[in-house]
Amino acid sequence: MNEILEGLIAAARLVATLDRDLTEIAARSLQVSVTAVVIASALGMPLGAWLAVNRFRWRRHVIAVMNALMGLPPVVVGLVVYLLLSRSGPFGVFGLLFTPTAMIVAQVIVVTPLVASIAHQAIRELWADYHDLLISIHTTKSQRVRALLWDGRRTLLTAALAGFGRAIGEVGAIMIVGGNIDHATRVLTTAIALETEKGNLALALGLGFVLIALAIAVNILIHTLSRTERASQW
Amino acid sequence: MVGSILPLRLEAAAVRRGGNRLVGPVDLEIAAEGVTIVIGPNGSGKTSLLRLMHGLERAAEGRVRWAVPEAEARTRQAYVFQNPILMRRHVLGNIAYPLLVHGVHRAEARRRAADWAVKVGLGEALERQASSLSGGERQKLALARALIRQPDILFLDEPCANLDGRATREIEAILVAARDAGTRIVMATHDMGQARRLATEVFFLLQGQVHEAASGHGSLGRLATPEARAFLKGDIVE
Ligand SMILES: Nc1ncnc2c1ncn2[C@@H]1O[C@H](COP(=O)(O)OP(=O)(O)OP(=O)(O)O)[C@@H](O)[C@H]1O
Numbered sequence: 001m002n003e004i005l006e007g008l009i010a011a012a013r014l015v016a017t018l019d020r021d022l023t024e025i026a027a028r029s030l031q032v033s034v035t036a037v038v039i040a041s042a043l044g045m046p047l048g049a050w051l052a053v054n055r056f057r058w059r060r061h062v063i064a065v066m067n068a069l070m071g072l073p074p075v076v077v078g079l080v081v082y083l084l085l086s087r088s089g090p091f092g093v094f095g096l097l098f099t100p101t102a103m104i105v106a107q108v109i110v111v112t113p114l115v116a117s118i119a120h121q122a123i124r125e126l127w128a129d130y131h132d133l134l135i136s137i138h139t140t141k142s143q144r145v146r147a148l149l150w151d152g153r154r155t156l157l158t159a160a161l162a163g164f165g166r167a168i169g170e171v172g173a174i175m176i177v178g179g180n181i182d183h184a185t186r187v188l189t190t191a192i193a194l195e196t197e198k199g200n201l202a203l204a205l206g207l208g209f210v211l212i213a214l215a216i217a218v219n220i221l222i223h224t225l226s227r228t229e230r231a232s233q234w
Numbered sequence: 235m236v237g238s239i240l241p242l243r244l245e246a247a248a249v250r251r252g253g254n255r256l257v258g259p260v261d262l263e264i265a266a267e268g269v270t271i272v273i274g275p276n277g278s279g280k281t282s283l284l285r286l287m288h289g290l291e292r293a294a295e296g297r298v299r300w301a302v303p304e305a306e307a308r309t310r311q312a313y314v315f316q317n318p319i320l321m322r323r324h325v326l327g328n329i330a331y332p333l334l335v336h337g338v339h340r341a342e343a344r345r346r347a348a349d350w351a352v353k354v355g356l357g358e359a360l361e362r363q364a365s366s367l368s369g370g371e372r373q374k375l376a377l378a379r380a381l382i383r384q385p386d387i388l389f390l391d392e393p394c395a396n397l398d399g400r401a402t403r404e405i406e407a408i409l410v411a412a413r414d415a416g417t418r419i420v421m422a423t424h425d426m427g428q429a430r431r432l433a434t435e436v437f438f439l440l441q442g443q444v445h446e447a448a449s450g451h452g453s454l455g456r457l458a459t460p461e462a463r464a465f466l467k468g469d470i471v472e
């Protein structure tokens with residue numbers, strides 16, 4: 001009980017004093033996760049829509065694999081990306097290991113199946129509504145995908161937010177590929193892990209509260225923006 | 235303007251679902267001009283026949299042939315569904331969509347969609363979400379969206395079901411104007427008054443077959459088989 005109280009106080013102090021280290025790692029957390037989610041959405045949403053609209057031989061299997069990949073253990077993803085990016089690995093020459101870019105790569109792999117699966121589910125329902133109309137109007141496949149993505153944008157936002165939730169709270173993969181280096185790759189989750197290990201429970205908890213507040217703030221912001229989007233837009 | 239996509243010919247065409255023949259085999263011709271009305275009891279195959287002609291159902295047997303290659307014919311026809319399909323957009327976006335799909339520029343599409351909205355009486359509702367429209371307004375939206383590319387042929391599946399007399403007349407007026415502008419009309423309806431007002435040709439369907447056909451003005455009254463007479467009188471026909 002005492003520790004939670006101390007954690008709250010620590011969080012309040014960190015935020016109130018606009019602690020330099022805190023703002024830096026919080027900003028990095030946001031930067032890495034938002035970038036990863038944007039990339040994952042750009043990949044996963046068209047993929048989800050494409051899978052809803054097209055019939056082909058291995059479709060069911062592809063969807064099953066995509067759903068299974070949602071459960072991909074981040075630590076394993078981190079390990080694989082580590083091996084790929086390490087100096088002796090195939091992409092070693094780019095020197096990306098222990099950089100925010102490596103963390104983004106790992107998070108894109110973790111988040112894309114989640115975004116694609118949720119997007120696929122949402123788009124499939126919309127496609128059932130639109131099917132006859134879009135066939136009747138003689139749309140091309142890519143026009144169908146575009147219409148579904150555009151008209152389904154509100155439900156797709158939910159997919160993106162779910163992806164963001166997974167990314168911002170993720171620690172296993174980015175710890176391995178980022179290395180939790182101070183002023184370079186430290187983010188909120190890896191800092192919490194470190195402070196816990198060092199026994200600074202109040203500070204760790206304080207960072208935890210900041211993390212939760214950040215996640216909630218982003219959700220509220222996005223929902224507010226989407227609600228104020230003018231209905232007449234097209 | 236290139237030549238008409240009509241006549242449309244069905245040659246022993248049939249629709250199958252799960253081993254059952256829903257419609258056919260049907261032989262018929264939709265000639266270049268007029269208004270064809272398709273009548274028949276519930277489940278007789280009116281919707282399936284319209285969908286077959288429009289290409290939404292594949293001909294499991296026989297053929298559906300247009301006067302031009304199928305790919306071209308497909309782009310010059312339109313369909314109004316029994317339950318209007320609304321896109322999650324505002325009224326203008328719904329009506330303009332077929333134009334955008336076929337390469338018309340946004341500003342031009344918007345302008346023409348606004349014109350059509352006014353024509354069908356939705357001029358005050360341009361920026362409203364389509365989902366907020368009443369049943370009659372939805373049908374008018376579907377009609378404007380179907381007519382905006384001036385199709386050679388328009389299929390309508392009971393466009394006035396659930397509408398009151400006034401809305402029905404308004405929709406009929408739009409159809410008459412479209413007909414006069416050169417759009418061939420093929421419509422399924424349960425409204426015999428409407429059939430009488432519009433038909434230059436009638437197909438009476440029973441159990442997936444064209445049981446009887448009649449053409450010319452007053453064609454409804456020329457249906458002569460006992461089943462058709464009974465149906466027109468309002469008796470139950472199976
Ligand atoms: N997808 C389907 N699968 C199986 N049977 C179907 C399917 N669609 C229609 N049918 C059947 O085909 C027959 C013809 O249906 P259709 O909808 O064409 O009739 P309809 O004349 O339009 O009827 P209504 O007046 O009720 O609209 C019906 O017996 C119906 O149950």
Ligand SMILES: [Mg+2]
Binds near residue numbers: 280281282316
């Ligand atoms: Mg029907």
